[in-house]
Amino acid sequence: MPAMKRLNSREIADQLRKKIESGEYLPGSVLPSERELIETYGISSATASKVTGLLKSTGLVESQVGRGVFVRRRTQLIRHAHDRYARHWREAGKAPFRAEVEAQGRAARVEVTDIARLVPEKWVNERLALPIGQEVVRRENTYFVDDHAVQIVNTYIPLSIAADTPLEVAVPGPGGIYAAFEQLGHRLTRMLEEVQARMPRTDEAQRLNASPGTPVLDVLHISYDQDETPMDVSHFVLRGDENVLTYELPTD
Amino acid sequence: MPAMKRLNSREIADQLRKKIESGEYLPGSVLPSERELIETYGISSATASKVTGLLKSTGLVESQVGRGVFVRRRTQLIRHAHDRYARHWREAGKAPFRAEVEAQGRAARVEVTDIARLVPEKWVNERLALPIGQEVVRRENTYFVDDHAVQIVNTYIPLSIAADTPLEVAVPGPGGIYAAFEQLGHRLTRMLEEVQARMPRTDEAQRLNASPGTPVLDVLHISYDQDETPMDVSHFVLRGDENVLTYELPTD
DNA sequence: AAGTGGTCTAGACCACTGC
DNA sequence: CAGTGGTCTAGACCACTTA
Structure with a gap:
């Protein structure tokens, strides 16, 4: 396996954002948990938390303690x-x-x-x-x-x-x-x-x-x-x- | 000296916000540096960074790497x-x-x-x-x-x-x-x-x-x-x- | 009880600023 | 070169949810 470039929180958030926009994660579905992010990207928990924080600040996802991070359903205007x-x-x-x-x-x-x-x-x-x-x-x-x-x-x-x-x-x-x-x-x-x-x-x-x-x-x-x-x-x-x-x- | 309750990032940000609103820190002036916050509040650098992050997200201050965190001048609308x-x-x-x-x-x-x-x-x-x-x-x-x-x-x-x-x-x-x-x-x-x-x-x-x-x-x-x-x-x-x-x- | 997000510590390193 | 904000690691603990 080629040594992966270590990604920072911004880059990981961008990857997830693209996956959401492309439909890989559908509205209402749950994103990988922070523990999973830690393992798959080789980051620390603080960084994983920052990743979800970045996604939340754009309004793309929302989090619920004890449950997970969910892709927001398109709210009816x-x-x-x-x-x-x-x-x-x-x-x-x-x-x-x-x-x-x-x-x-x-x-x-x-x-x-x-x-x-x-x-x-x-x-x-x-x-x-x-x-x-x-x-x-x-x-x-x-x-x-x-x-x-x-x-x-x-x-x-x-x-x-x-x-x-x-x-x-x-x-x-x-x-x-x-x-x-x-x-x-x-x-x-x-x-x-x-x-x-x-x-x-x-x-x-x-x-x-x-x-x-x-x-x-x-x-x-x-x-x-x-x-x-x-x-x-x-x-x-x-x-x-x-x-x-x-x-x-x-x-x- | 009475043992100070350990404050979290939200509470510290609130304190600073009040000091800014009361005029203790004037528009354009520099806030205590993150190193100073670490010492005065007994927090870690990540927490100090979060404090300034909270203040920035409300638009009250802005930061410049290598210089400091500054109280925003009232932007003219x-x-x-x-x-x-x-x-x-x-x-x-x-x-x-x-x-x-x-x-x-x-x-x-x-x-x-x-x-x-x-x-x-x-x-x-x-x-x-x-x-x-x-x-x-x-x-x-x-x-x-x-x-x-x-x-x-x-x-x-x-x-x-x-x-x-x-x-x-x-x-x-x-x-x-x-x-x-x-x-x-x-x-x-x-x-x-x-x-x-x-x-x-x-x-x-x-x-x-x-x-x-x-x-x-x-x-x-x-x-x-x-x-x-x-x-x-x-x-x-x-x-x-x-x-x-x-x-x-x-x-x- | 296992899993989740949230928050924190105590360090480390980096790029940048200003003297 | 000392000081700054920014980002990160590797843990830890908490409150909460779900089963």
Whole structure:
């Protein structure tokens, strides 16, 4: 047998990645255990651990202690349509998120985990055009698909708008909070979103049940009424591997 | 002295993170070297290396071999305005990317790294409403800020539209390819973008000079003319830590 | 009880930086 | 040449899963 060149963790990870992409290891199947890698490649356990770490960081595999390292099944994507806040959805009373997920034969659920009056971080006040330190209503939501969290949303609404209205109760009525704004006499005219990609904080990774190494989409949503008054700032944190945001852009 | 509880790499990284966030280590300053960590925390070199690895994966610090581990300066964000493809920009002849970057006092540069006719992957044909296997023109671009790459773009255009036109040369004229489409008699009416977050492939991480652990924004852009004919599919890969995409959403 | 991933130690060597 | 991050070895122990 010819003396094999000693491979490093990067090269071994690349080999495995190619085997996965070529279909040699199918989605859901188990990779060679770290003990096997140690023997077949003549490496130490720390290196073997690094190999699986590299594969995990690309989202290609996931590990379960005591069980093994598994090739990830292609997760079904949740598409957030560009008209997801359009009036016809509010009037139909069925949110696009729910429609999309149920069309995939999966169960959608939105849970309002907290509603409170509080002084938010100052960027919230800035976006809401409120003096720093002024109280707002915060609505904290978690979106579930098949009972696992895929999306965390914090919505901040000026107290002057939300105080003692349906916006301070868990279910503000059919059509959600945007329908409630219109019930209160605000006509929504404009919504902006700012999208970034980043790594989750440890608490977010836990809440989203995401293997560390999965990035998140960080979306800041601001809506305005007919007077250009900001109605709400909503901060979305979505699992990057399960969500697609779609937008339409002006050409004129 | 009370016997210190032996800390693991996570806990040590958390301590350092807090010191950075509290300002004890300022942006640009150097963290204790791994040798110092080994001594002060009584850990091994592998653990010390893991500590810095954890901090790097959150984008908080970056390392330079032979020099040290440095607290990242707050990177200035490049905002991609929601009207970035609007006609007035094409007519002004100065792209929003360039305007944004130069307004920050930094140098913008776009390099066309390749133009070729080829048979693309099949998702390209699908989006362009072309038969699988049909040739297209691919334009490969890299966007630089202060001479480091922040954005990779592959634009695919049906051969029937681009063949023997300015779209096959490096500089299709002022206003870029979208102005060129209109010169050729296509009026752009609609543009869609699909946004995802993911980890970069190794070659992308290299090209973007991103420390592995920094996620990217993956954007698919499709534009249509007055007949709903797809004009181009562009695939953007942006550094997640340096770019913000902004969008306006319909409320009606 | 056997096998798994996860984490760690105590060293070693390498390529690189900066004086 | 001393100091740096990066990678590795050859073990060890732990918590967990599966049977």
